[in-house]
Amino acid sequence: MLLRNVYHELVPKKIETFVVSKILSFFCRRKLSKSFNTFIIDDSWDGLDRNKLIDASRFYLSSKIGPKNKIIRVGKFRGQKNVTAAMVEGEKIVDVFEGIEITWQFAKQENDDRAKNDRFFNKGHFEITFEDQYREKVFHDYLNHILDTSKALTQGEKVLKLYTRSRGCWNSIDFRHPSTFDALAMDYQLKKSIIDDLDRFLARKEFYKRIGKAWKRGYLLYGPPGTGKSSLIAAMANYLKFDVYDLELANIISDADLRKAMLDIDRKSITVIEDIDCSAGVHKRSVSSDDSDDDCNLVKPFSLSGLLNCIDGLWSSCGEERIIVFTTNRKEVLDPALLRPGRMDMHIHMSYCSTQGFRVLVSNYLGIEEHHLFEEIDGLIQSTEVTPASLAEELLKSDDADVALGEVLNFLKKKKMEKEKNEEEKDKIEEENKNSAQ
Numbered sequence: 546m547l548l549r550n551v552y553h554e555l556v557p558k559k560i561e562t563f564v565v566s567k568i569l570s571f572f573c574r575r576k577l578s579k580s581f582n583t584f585i586i587d588d589s590w591d592g593l594d595r596n597k598l599i600d601a602s603r604f605y606l607s608s609k610i611g612p613k614n615k616i617i618r619v620g621k622f623r624g625q626k627n628v629t630a631a632m633v634e635g636e637k638i639v640d641v642f643e644g645i646e647i648t649w650q651f652a653k654q655e656n657d658d659r660a661k662n663d664r665f666f667n668k669g670h671f672e673i674t675f676e677d678q679y680r681e682k683v684f685h686d687y688l689n690h691i692l693d694t695s696k697a698l699t700q701g702e703k704v705l706k707l708y709t710r711s712r713g714c715w716n717s718i719d720f721r722h723p724s725t726f727d728a729l730a731m732d733y734q735l736k737k738s739i740i741d742d743l744d745r746f747l748a749r750k751e752f753y754k755r756i757g758k759a760w761k762r763g764y765l766l767y768g769p770p771g772t773g774k775s776s777l778i779a780a781m782a783n784y785l786k787f788d789v790y791d792l793e794l795a796n797i798i799s800d801a802d803l804r805k806a807m808l809d810i811d812r813k814s815i816t817v818i819e820d821i822d823c824s825a826g827v828h829k830r831s832v833s834s835d836d837s838d839d840d841c842n843l844v845k846p847f848s849l850s851g852l853l854n855c856i857d858g859l860w861s862s863c864g865e866e867r868i869i870v871f872t873t874n875r876k877e878v879l880d881p882a883l884l885r886p887g888r889m890d891m892h893i894h895m896s897y898c899s900t901q902g903f904r905v906l907v908s909n910y911l912g913i914e915e916h917h918l919f920e921e922i923d924g925l926i927q928s929t930e931v932t933p934a935s936l937a938e939e940l941l942k943s944d945d946a947d948v949a950l951g952e953v954l955n956f957l958k959k960k961k962m963e964k965e966k967n968e969e970e971k972d973k974i975e976e977e978n979k980n981s982a983q
């Protein structure tokens with residue numbers, strides 16, 4: 546009390562106010578003088594593919610939106626189990642990562658008319674702001690944390706993507722091919738060996754690392770049209786939960802484009818090059834070229850084995866799992882260098898339908914395991930060459946098993962008659978040739 550009285554006597558009110566205000570302004574200035582950095586996360590950059598960080602940010606933020614955000618976008622999309630939320634312009638989210646405060650804002654594209662007039666038009670970018678002393682931490686650790694967290698959040702809901710390439714960029718749509726190994730009409734042993742091979746491949750990360758080879762597996766699928774080559778690729782993608790990249794070599798304009806296309810292919814993917822026998826520039830190599838084409842400076846027309854070497858070189862540095870599949874209807878016209886051991890890991894022959902395969906189709910299409918017409922149909926399948934695609938078409942004609950199998954029977958009888966007629970004509974021509982030669 547005494548001290549307070551002495552203080553008030555000695556220090557006039559005006560001076561006290563002045564000192565207090567100076568102390569406060571000192572601390573406020575310190576706070577205000579903090580400098581901040583901002584990172585912008587937007588859709589894509591010129592010439593480069595879509596920015597993965599923006600999709601990851603969307604997923605990440607959907608789990609961060611809270612009661613402080615008064616206006617949010619909500620929606621439920623194909624392939625997602627739950628309703629999700631998203632930020633709109635003007636809202637802020639403050640995230641705390643290892644004690645660092647990071648402020649998120651969504652901003653629309655400035656020169657986009659629709660974005661200007663519509664607050665809820667969602668095309669834009671994210672801005673993250675934080676104190677500049679944390680720049681390195683945010684750049685390296687926080688951004689990776691966003692990628693990892695969004696991956697974990699979406700894992701249960703992964704919608705596979707089918708990528709096609711145009712104008713130097715991969716564009717994707719959802720891949721919803723229903724094919725599975727169970728539904729594939731093919732030899733059981735072959736089917737099992739493919740599944741085992743895929744399982745072994747996935748489990749061998751360390752092995753590939755140890756032997757210094759790219760963690761990739763190559764499959765060559767060959768057989769007549771309609772025997773299920775595309776269906777097998779879809780079954781592989783669904784089994785592994787891998788995206789599919791459909792690479793049309795005809796659209797590749799230069800070696801640099803090819804390298805970029807291959808480098809832009811993400812891990813956990815199946816790259817498909819269909820009908821390689823028809824792809825320009827990938828037939829048998831000229832006689833003069835040797836087999837040691839292990840550089841990436843391919844010039845058009847390039848050989849498939851050169852392409853494979855190039856892929857090996859590019860992918861071996863990535864250390865992540867990738868599968869490449871070639872398909873052809875005419876294995877015999879392919880470059881022998883591609884067929885030699887070690888080039889493609891597995892050659893898979895997709896053949897005409899067997900009686901075993903037919904049972905799989907019937908079980909899938911009609912849901913039955915037994916029928917009195919099976920015996921006759923089996924005999925005809927063994928004596929003709931019919932594709933699973935053509936049998937599937939007959940089975941689709943009716944839901945009634947008797948009618949559908951009746952259609953199959955008629956179709957097979959017709960096929961057998963055609964075959965016998967062709968053979969008769971062939972014998973006749975051979976006989977005539979023999980007679981004219983004598």
Ligand SMILES: Nc1ncnc2c1ncn2[C@@H]1O[C@H](COP(=O)(O)OP(=O)(O)OP(=O)(O)O)[C@@H](O)[C@H]1O
Nearest residue numbers: 728729730731770771772773774775776933934937
């Ligand atoms: N082995 C099979 N098992 C089940 N269904 C099959 C099989 N083969 C073909 N089909 C049916 O036929 C349709 C066409 O087959 P698919 O496109 O997979 O054949 P493909 O061998 O890739 O033909 P192409 O060489 O003409 O591309 C498939 O959508 C599927 O319904």
